[in-house]
Amino acid sequence: MRIVTGTATLCMFDPALLRHRLDDDCDWWSIPGAELAAVNAGQVAFFNVGGDGAYDLVLHAELAEPHVSVHLAVVSGRVFIGAGEDVTGGGLEPDTAYGGLFVDAPVGGCRVLARRDGGLISLAFVPDALSSNAFGDLVRI
Template sequence: MTSIVTGTATVCVFDPALLRHRLDDDCDWWSLPSAELAAVNAGQVAFFNVGGDGAYDIALHAELAEPQVVVHLAVTSGRVFIGAGEDVTGGGLEPDTAYGGLFVDVPAGNYRLQARRDGAHISLAFVPDARGSNAFGDLVRI
């Protein structure tokens, strides 16, 4: 288990290789709901609105029995970043763990990223899946 601190009430999960095209965008490109939703629906990133700034404990599991939400996520490099929304690629910066967050190695492929939140505790599971995109009509909240 690890803790992350967000000042944007958002936790993000993504393969940095899939967001490298956002490197020169504004650092808060994803704060536009249409841009956030497009990236999530393309399977490039999972943004979870957690409803408040602060510290959240992140635990990884093999699978969750009753996830609150499932986001299909593509992974091409085999390396996934889990951290605060403000650490997403943009503004000339890519994520690192200097200010929190973590990198997780998973085989390249498509996943059902299962998420469940209980207060300040967030459980995540990467479950292999054939589908790599989503069809959300609104931002994802947990």
């Protein structure tokens, strides 16, 4: 799968958990404090990739030596993976018409494990009892 981002960011989230952001500005998450609060609440995993462009994604059942691990809450059993600009907001919810994909994820909590090797990003969604984080800064891979 290839994701193209114009915001140097990839995101993963259960759309059911971000419906409260539907009427927010489409770029609500571009405010660092708002992004960090949503990540720490487990509502979304934003991965800042350092540059706009295309990234190839590979999903794994498990991922050895991840560069980052983010806890994510899941209530619907479905997680969207896409460019940061596809996050819920501005009256729009994610779809796959312009990229991105939906994957099944365990209901409850999971850890999103990520590793980046150049333009290749490897991800794994692993069941976990935790669904929140305590990051002091934005997540970069």
